[in-house]
Amino acid sequence: MNKNPLLFSSGLPPFDQIKPEHIVPAMTELLATANHQIDIFEASLTSNFSPSWNNLIAPIDDIERPVFRAWGPVGHLLGVMNSDEIRLAHEAVQPEIVKFGLRTAQSKQIYDALIKLKASSAWANLIPPRKRIIERNILVMKLSGVSLDGPEKTRYNEVAQELASTKTKFSNNALDSTKAWSMTLTSKDEIDGLPDFSVAFASQDYNIASKSTTSTPQTGPWRFTQNGPSLIPFMENSKRRDLREKMYRARIAIASTGDFDNTPIISKILTLKQEQSKLLGFNTFAEQSLATKMAGSVEAVDRLLEELLSASWSGAQQEHKDLESYATGKGFQEKILEWDVAYYSERLKEEKYQYSEDELRPYFPIAKVLEGMFSLVRKIFAIRVEAADGQAPIWHCDVRFFKIFDVASNEHIASFYLDPFARAGLKRAGAWMDDCIQRRKDGALLDLPVAHLVCNGTPPIGDKPGLMSFDEINTLFHEFGHGLQHMLTVVDDQGASGISGVEWDAVELASQFMENWLYHEPLLRSISGHVDTKATLPEVYVTKILAARNYRAASDMLRQLQLGLTDIELHHRYLAGGKESAHEAFARIAARTSVFPPRPENRFLCAFSHIFAGGYSAGYYSYKWAEVLSADAYSAFEEAGLDNDLALEQTGKRYRDTVLAMGGGTHPMEVFKKFRGREPSPKALLKHCGLITV
Numbered sequence: 001m002n003k004n005p006l007l008f009s010s011g012l013p014p015f016d017q018i019k020p021e022h023i024v025p026a027m028t029e030l031l032a033t034a035n036h037q038i039d040i041f042e043a044s045l046t047s048n049f050s051p052s053w054n055n056l057i058a059p060i061d062d063i064e065r066p067v068f069r070a071w072g073p074v075g076h077l078l079g080v081m082n083s084d085e086i087r088l089a090h091e092a093v094q095p096e097i098v099k100f101g102l103r104t105a106q107s108k109q110i111y112d113a114l115i116k117l118k119a120s121s122a123w124a125n126l127i128p129p130r131k132r133i134i135e136r137n138i139l140v141m142k143l144s145g146v147s148l149d150g151p152e153k154t155r156y157n158e159v160a161q162e163l164a165s166t167k168t169k170f171s172n173n174a175l176d177s178t179k180a181w182s183m184t185l186t187s188k189d190e191i192d193g194l195p196d197f198s199v200a201f202a203s204q205d206y207n208i209a210s211k212s213t214t215s216t217p218q219t220g221p222w223r224f225t226q227n228g229p230s231l232i233p234f235m236e237n238s239k240r241r242d243l244r245e246k247m248y249r250a251r252i253a254i255a256s257t258g259d260f261d262n263t264p265i266i267s268k269i270l271t272l273k274q275e276q277s278k279l280l281g282f283n284t285f286a287e288q289s290l291a292t293k294m295a296g297s298v299e300a301v302d303r304l305l306e307e308l309l310s311a312s313w314s315g316a317q318q319e320h321k322d323l324e325s326y327a328t329g330k331g332f333q334e335k336i337l338e339w340d341v342a343y344y345s346e347r348l349k350e351e352k353y354q355y356s357e358d359e360l361r362p363y364f365p366i367a368k369v370l371e372g373m374f375s376l377v378r379k380i381f382a383i384r385v386e387a388a389d390g391q392a393p394i395w396h397c398d399v400r401f402f403k404i405f406d407v408a409s410n411e412h413i414a415s416f417y418l419d420p421f422a423r424a425g426l427k428r429a430g431a432w433m434d435d436c437i438q439r440r441k442d443g444a445l446l447d448l449p450v451a452h453l454v455c456n457g458t459p460p461i462g463d464k465p466g467l468m469s470f471d472e473i474n475t476l477f478h479e480f481g482h483g484l485q486h487m488l489t490v491v492d493d494q495g496a497s498g499i500s501g502v503e504w505d506a507v508e509l510a511s512q513f514m515e516n517w518l519y520h521e522p523l524l525r526s527i528s529g530h531v532d533t534k535a536t537l538p539e540v541y542v543t544k545i546l547a548a549r550n551y552r553a554a555s556d557m558l559r560q561l562q563l564g565l566t567d568i569e570l571h572h573r574y575l576a577g578g579k580e581s582a583h584e585a586f587a588r589i590a591a592r593t594s595v596f597p598p599r600p601e602n603r604f605l606c607a608f609s610h611i612f613a614g615g616y617s618a619g620y621y622s623y624k625w626a627e628v629l630s631a632d633a634y635s636a637f638e639e640a641g642l643d644n645d646l647a648l649e650q651t652g653k654r655y656r657d658t659v660l661a662m663g664g665g666t667h668p669m670e671v672f673k674k675f676r677g678r679e680p681s682p683k684a685l686l687k688h689c690g691l692i693t694v
Contacts, residue, residue, distance in 0.1 A: 006030075006070040012450065013073040013436065016393040020085035023074055027093045030067045031100055037063045038104060045109040051117035053130055056110075057137075061494065064104065071097055076434065080419055080427050080454060081395050082175060091168070098164045102157050105144035114138050129665025133495035136664075139292060143280060152279055159276045163269065170255075170265050171428065171613040174606070177260040179425040181250050182209070183224045183243070191222055193239035195358035200461045201229060205424070226251060227422050227429070229458040232471070236346040236357070241339065248339035249601075256603035262612070263583070266605055269612055270576035286572035289618035294503040294625070294668050298572050301621045305568075307682065308624060309561050309593060311691050315554030320595040323348060338599065345552060353548045355541055361467040363528040363537045366420060366457070369473055372527030373480060376517060379645070380637075380652030381488070381660070382407040388415065396423070398459070404487055414439075414487030416451040420476070421459035421466060430609070431455040431475045433482035433511075438500060441492035449498055451483040467531060470545070474515055481514035482507075488660040501664020504619050508626030509633065509668070510659055516634040516688070519549050520642055550690035555595075557689060560624055562593035567611045567620035629672060631685035633659065636676055 005017035006026035041059055049055075071093075078090050104110065114134055117123065123131070145156040184206065185191055191199055202222035206215040215221050224230050224247065231247065238244050255262040273285040282288040286298050295301050324336055326348045336344065350356045374385040384405040392401040398421050404414040417436065419427075436450040457472040468476070485507075486498035494500060499507050517523045521542055528537035566589045574585050586605055590598050598604065610616040633655065640647035658675040672680055686692040 006073065008069070009066075010447075012392050013069075013076075014393050015073065015077070015395040018073060018077065020083065020089045023086070023089035024092050026070055027067075027074075027096070030070055031096050034063050034067050034100065035103065038107070042107060042109040045113050049113060049116075051113045051120065052122050053117075053126060056113055056117055057130070057133065057493075057495075060104065060110065067097075067100060072436070076436075076452060077395060079432075080423075082172075082426050082428065087172060091165070094164055094168065095161055098161050099157075102144065102160055105141050106146045106148075106153070106157075107141075108146060111138070111141050111146045114141070129491050129493055129496040129663070132501060132665055132667075133493060136292075136495070136501055143288060143291065145280065148279065156276065156279050159272050159279070163272050163276070166265055166269055166272070167613045170262050170269065171609055173255045173260040173262050173265070174609055174613070175425075175428050177255040177607075178226045178429065180260070181226055181254075183246065183250075185222045185224065185243070186220050188220075190240055190243060191220070191238075193237045195233060195237055195356075195361075197358065197361055197458070197461060197467060198230075198233040198237065201458065204461055205230065209424075225424060226254060227424055228456055229422050232342075232469075233358075235339070235342040238343065241343075244339040244343060245337075252599070252602045252604055253606075254603075255606040262606040263581075263603070266582050266612060267576050270570060270574070270582065273571065273617065274576055284572045286568055286618040289571065292503065293505045293619065293622075295505050295621070298568060301564075301568055301625070304625060304628070304682070305561055305564050305621055308557060308686075309565075311686055312554040312557040312561070312689075315691060316558045317595050319552050319555050326351075338596065341596065349548060349551055353544045353551070355544045357469055360470055360537075360541065360545075362531045363535075363541070364468040364470075364473060365529065365531045366466040366468055368529035369468055369476065369527045370418075371529075372523065373477060375526055376523055377480075377484065378407065380648050381484070381656045382649070382653065383413070383488070392417070395419075398423075412448065414449045414451070416453055416483050416487060419452070419454045420457050422456040427454070427456060428609075429456060431479050433479045433486065435486055435498060435500075438486075438494040439489050439492065439497040440494040446492075447494075449487045449489065451486045453479045453483050455479060464531060470518075473527065474518060477514040477518060478511045481511035484514075485510035485660050485663070488656060489663040490661045491663040491665045493665075496665040497663050499664065503668050504615065505622035505625040506629065506668035506671075508623055509629040509672075512623075512627050512630035513633050513655075513659075516630070519546055521546070522643075550688075553689040554691060557691070558593055558595075562590055563608075564621040564624055565589050565593060566605075567616065567618060570611070571618035628682045628685050629668075629680050631688050632676060632680045632683075633672070634688075635684040 004022050004026045005014040006022050007029070008014055041063065074086075074090060074093070078086055114137055118134060118138070126134070145153055148156050185202075191202075196217070199222060200217040202224055203215040203217045203220065205225065206221050206223035207213055209223055224234055231251065234247055235244055277283070277285045277288045280288060282291075290297055290301070295304075323341070323344055327336055327340070327344045330347070332340075332344070346357070377383055377385065384407050386403050386405065388401045388403045392415070394401065394417070396419065398419060400418045400420075402416050402418065403412055404416070405411060406413050432454050434452045434454070436452050437447055439449040440447040455472070455475055457468060457476070458466055460466050482499070485502075489498045491497040524542050524545060525536045529535070566586050569585055569589055570582060574580070574582070576582070582605055583603060587598055587600070587602070605612075611620055616622065636655075637648060637651050640651040642648065654675055658671050662671050669679065683692065
């Protein structure tokens with residue numbers, strides 16, 4: 001057992017050694033030890049116990065840390081190197097992990113000690129981040145059923161177990177359904193209109209899937225899938241309307257049929273959440289969720305989303321009319337349908353701004369994009385990013401490792417992994433940042449933060465490196481923003497370091513803030529370098545990209561509002577198991593949030609992992625809530641002067657010292673006011689989107 005790599009006691013997880021067969025024995029041993037230690041600790045919490053940070057919070061952290069230090073890599077590998085073996089091991093251990101979490105969260109001895117600590121004279125001497133940690137622990141314990149007894153507690157724990165396993169099943173179904181569908185094309189006319197990189201990628205994918213070398217970009221066959229690097233270019237460029245329809249219909253049917261059908265799972269998840277909320281004394285799951293969020297109430301969420309809906313509705317209507325007029329002018333005789341929108345939107349954009357996304361890709365090799373992104377954060381945040389490949393164990397050959405240094409002190413302050421490319425069938429869809437190691441100080445020992453940055457970008461094709469679309473660059477900047485908040489924290493207690501303890505609807509501030517820089521001319525040039533000539537992005541393209549920034553911005557806004565309002569509806573007003581299905585509720589919301597309502601057979605919700613398998617339940621509105629914060633934060637840099645190096649340095653230091661440094665140790669509204677000098681306003685967001693002019 002001593003050789004089990006999951007029993008590592010410090011440092012980076014040994015990803016190159018961890019195998020599925022290590023998971024169950026390691027977690028069984030760690031959980032047994034932790035449960036025994038909790039027994040002993042609870043017994044020590046007698047009436048004579050005098051609680052303090054060092055004899056209450058610190059011991060709990062010490063008990064829990066080995067369990068979650070090992071479980072973290074298991075969950076990470078489930079997302080990035082999925083396999084039947086890892087799934088089985090994960091499923092075997094997950095119930096015990098949930099039970100352990102509930103054991104500590106429902107400990108009345110620990111809860112009473114926390115209450116006693118808050119009421120003691122020692123409270124006044126605690127630093128603010130530690131007070132926030134204790135108050136949040138008290139709230140989380142309340143929301144975990146610490147006050148429940150008897151049958152109610154038993155049922156709450158049963159619901160928690162069912163939710164955990166059902167969410168995992170939802171995620172696996174979405175991954176498996178996506179993996180199971182593909183479209184193989186064999187004739188030249190079937191790939192008409194597709195850019196060269198898309199055809200080459202489809203050829204390469206065919207060879208990988210068939211384990212052959214028979215396909216070439218010139219002759220095919222070509223394999224297309226529902227993964228982003230395959231799907232998006234196809235929908236935007238294929239001249240074959242029938243094939244776009246086939247691709248679209250497959251997209252809205254992901255995880256909605258056969259063994260992968262998530263429809264009953266959606267109903268089960270919503271029913272379990274409703275029951276959980278009732279047990280805790282809430283009317284709805286949304287009320288329960290918002291008890292820990294910055295918005296605080298469903299009414300506050302509704303107000304923001306409705307305000308943004310009102311501001312964008314007429315613009316979206318006009319954008320759709322413009323699209324219809326354009327298509328008609330090009331000889332399209334039929335009504336525009338869902339599988340036509342991306343295609344004609346891209347054609348209109350090309351004609352209006354005189355460039356295509358395909359033209360841009362060669363200017364954005366991933367190595368050059370990273371170089372420019374790292375140069376930006378050095379300039380505004382005074383940090384230096386250095387490649388450290390080979391200095392950390394990795395889980396796949398695509399993965400890279402980097403270290404971050406403070407420029408002033410030359411001190412190593414953080415590190416991160418970057419897993420940039422799509423891996424069909426192995427990596428779940430989307431992109432995310434997760435913590436590998438949190439910043440934590442224990443006496444003279446300091447654990448430096450380490451982040452996982454995971455994307456699903458276009459991989460290298462043939463002898464060409466990964467060439468990024470503008471959307472993929474945007475995603476990379478977004479996840480790096482999350483990573484910066486995790487890595488540049490100065491909070492030494494892990495319960496409030498980085499994004500820990502940050503209210504969920506504020507956690508997207510740092511990520512969306514980074515996206516704004518893509519429309520700063522010097523940055524655009526710095527992240528570009530033609531894959532063959534090394535030439536930076538020509539001025540003509542820079543001008544066109546800036547001009548196209550708000551192309552169909554109102555329609556894009558409506559899409560996000562539709563998802564946010566659907567999420568709140570399902571978790572607040574909707575009754576699972578009633579006459580209306582979740583799909584019908586989605587259609588009802590879409591009828592007033594889209595100029596293009598979904599088709600009756602649309603089963604998009606079956607793949608909406610954010611709210612059914614991830615952390616965005618009754619929280620998807622957070623993207624817009626935080627976008628208000630991020631746009632307003634970026635406007636501080638605009639006001640200081642984006643071309644004024646000294647002003648950028650000063651504003652960047654203030655941003656680093658507040659938003660990126662203070663973590664969950666201070667309420668996000670106070671953090672924002674410390675940076676901005678006032679509360680946030682939605683005007684900056686609406687202005688950036690071109691929906692208002694002042």
